[in-house]
Amino acid sequence: MAGSVLAPAPPAAGPKAPAVSQGRLRRALSERRTRFGLLNAAPVVIYLLVLFVYPIFSTLLLSLKGEGGGWTLHWYADALQGSNLKVLLTTLRISAETSLLSLVIGFLLAAAVSRLKPLWAGLVMIIVIVPHFISALVRTYGWIILLGEHGVINDALTDLGVPGAPFQMLYNELGVVIGTTSVMLPYTVLLLYAVMKGIDRRLPAAAASMGAGRLTIFRRVYLPMVAPGLVNAGILCFILCLGYYLTPALMGGPKQAMVASLISEQVMKQSQWNGAAALGIILLLLTFGGLLLLRLIKVLSEAAKNRGIS
Amino acid sequence: MIALRSTLAGRIFLTVASTVILLFLALPIVLIVVTSFGKDAFGAFPPDSWTLGWYKVLFADGSKWPAALSLSALIASLTTAFSLLLGITAATALVRSNLPLRSAVYGLVLAPLVIPQVVIALGLFLLFEPAAMLGSPIAIALGHTVLASPIAVMILMATLKGIDERLEDAAASMGAGRLTVARRITLPLAMPGMIAAAVFSFITSFDEFFISQFLSSVDTTTLPVQVFNVLQFDVDPSVTAVSAVLIAIAVLALVLVAAVRRLGGGGKQDGLLPTEPAVGLSTGSEPS
Numbered sequence: 219m220a221g222s223v224l225a226p227a228p229p230a231a232g233p234k235a236p237a238v239s240q241g242r243l244r245r246a247l248s249e250r251r252t253r254f255g256l257l258n259a260a261p262v263v264i265y266l267l268v269l270f271v272y273p274i275f276s277t278l279l280l281s282l283k284g285e286g287g288g289w290t291l292h293w294y295a296d297a298l299q300g301s302n303l304k305v306l307l308t309t310l311r312i313s314a315e316t317s318l319l320s321l322v323i324g325f326l327l328a329a330a331v332s333r334l335k336p337l338w339a340g341l342v343m344i345i346v347i348v349p350h351f352i353s354a355l356v357r358t359y360g361w362i363i364l365l366g367e368h369g370v371i372n373d374a375l376t377d378l379g380v381p382g383a384p385f386q387m388l389y390n391e392l393g394v395v396i397g398t399t400s401v402m403l404p405y406t407v408l409l410l411y412a413v414m415k416g417i418d419r420r421l422p423a424a425a426a427s428m429g430a431g432r433l434t435i436f437r438r439v440y441l442p443m444v445a446p447g448l449v450n451a452g453i454l455c456f457i458l459c460l461g462y463y464l465t466p467a468l469m470g471g472p473k474q475a476m477v478a479s480l481i482s483e484q485v486m487k488q489s490q491w492n493g494a495a496a497l498g499i500i501l502l503l504l505t506f507g508g509l510l511l512l513r514l515i516k517v518l519s520e521a522a523k524n525r526g527i528s
Numbered sequence: 529m530i531a532l533r534s535t536l537a538g539r540i541f542l543t544v545a546s547t548v549i550l551l552f553l554a555l556p557i558v559l560i561v562v563t564s565f566g567k568d569a570f571g572a573f574p575p576d577s578w579t580l581g582w583y584k585v586l587f588a589d590g591s592k593w594p595a596a597l598s599l600s601a602l603i604a605s606l607t608t609a610f611s612l613l614l615g616i617t618a619a620t621a622l623v624r625s626n627l628p629l630r631s632a633v634y635g636l637v638l639a640p641l642v643i644p645q646v647v648i649a650l651g652l653f654l655l656f657e658p659a660a661m662l663g664s665p666i667a668i669a670l671g672h673t674v675l676a677s678p679i680a681v682m683i684l685m686a687t688l689k690g691i692d693e694r695l696e697d698a699a700a701s702m703g704a705g706r707l708t709v710a711r712r713i714t715l716p717l718a719m720p721g722m723i724a725a726a727v728f729s730f731i732t733s734f735d736e737f738f739i740s741q742f743l744s745s746v747d748t749t750t751l752p753v754q755v756f757n758v759l760q761f762d763v764d765p766s767v768t769a770v771s772a773v774l775i776a777i778a779v780l781a782l783v784l785v786a787a788v789r790r791l792g793g794g795g796k797q798d799g800l801l802p803t804e805p806a807v808g809l810s811t812g813s814e815p816s
Contacts, residue, residue, distance in 0.1 A: 255621045255630075262614045263636065266674065269673070270639070277651045326549065353752060353771075467756075
């Protein structure tokens, strides 16, 4: 190859030869970049294939293995009935409640922050982000101190003479939803804040100049622009809740057991690996369903946007 | 919110609501720190009298905490090393090469962040149990790396994107070899990002619960697993002090990242905080 570049080209091929060798050079360079990419991507790909994809695949196999050695759906049938089904439904319910609450609270906070001056917005976002990096276990413990029967809130309410105090706020669904929401909230606030920051402020102003009232602007201009963000944040929050464990395990009662605790118990205490594997795969499928929904909504909303433009 | 914003009552409502929400986020944390200095660990707030006693108990003879702390630190250090190695190579491949199937590789790298952790933990248990590696710090660190490496990759990708490629080209055109360019140009410029990636890998591992629980044995209990066991089964007031220590470590780590970011003058290097693991997936954004 080097020869063809250096050697004087025969007159007839004169105009063509440099073009060919330049193309070759470019191709060689691009091949080199491809090889460089493959070489560098190899470690992480191999790592994740061995320690992430393969383990999940073997979980799938285990969930389909019968006790005799043949294939069976027995473990799935088991997971979808009786007390196991109840745990699954509880998980879906608590995840839905938590996502909804996180969305409402996250919406309020993000909306309030998006109108603040940069310095203040930065300070508020620090209060949102820092807890996100503090162990969820520790934050849950904080809630236990706060909400317990002789916790800070109940003590204060009793001192104030509120009738009915102390209230039961721990080891029930209220406690679980409060605790889990505080863990999920940073996600929704950050997602919604990013969407709200991106909204062109001239649009509501334009609507106002055309005579739209405040409520109309909110309903017909602002909300439609924030809606995709709300759906996104809601689904993501739901997915993250599905496999969540720490807060429900520590702040809930037996009625608030979630799938993740059930899996943990079946592995640790009952050595019931097949059943645990089936539950894990069901959890995985629910997660995939949520991700697929996210994708679908994105594609649809983009299609709608394109139609609007053309 | 436009409707609320423009009236006085609406503004007052938003201000009050956001103050309450911020308290909701901060109060549990503040409470633990304050309580850990109180004489009555589970008692009144604010405490009647103050003490450092719970911190002394942590390191008293027969305490389980020092062993758990050093095990967690060991595992977190291993995880940091592994995920930096994977992160540097992967980010280079994703940002600075024409990698075939790039979006598939990117998807694979981010996937551990949205897959339920209990499923990953169960899979790893099934992998390490037959290999008789349960309880091995290496196995736990290998598991933590599955969760930490996506974060390292994201931070390092943002860092690499923030570095002007022409600087590398310029050095190369002056005759610097590939290694020299990496060592004298890219590495110094990428340092803030590398430190951030290291810090967040460390925190991820240090806080991780599920994988540690599934892969631990009786004598290898990481700090979070130990805290969980205490909260679930016994009453040990010194857990308040441990929690306060964990809070301090996380805050120090964040301050370190912020300081490095400022010193690095990296106005361009956005995304040193992996604020949103899942955002990349939700928006379907791909490396460009």
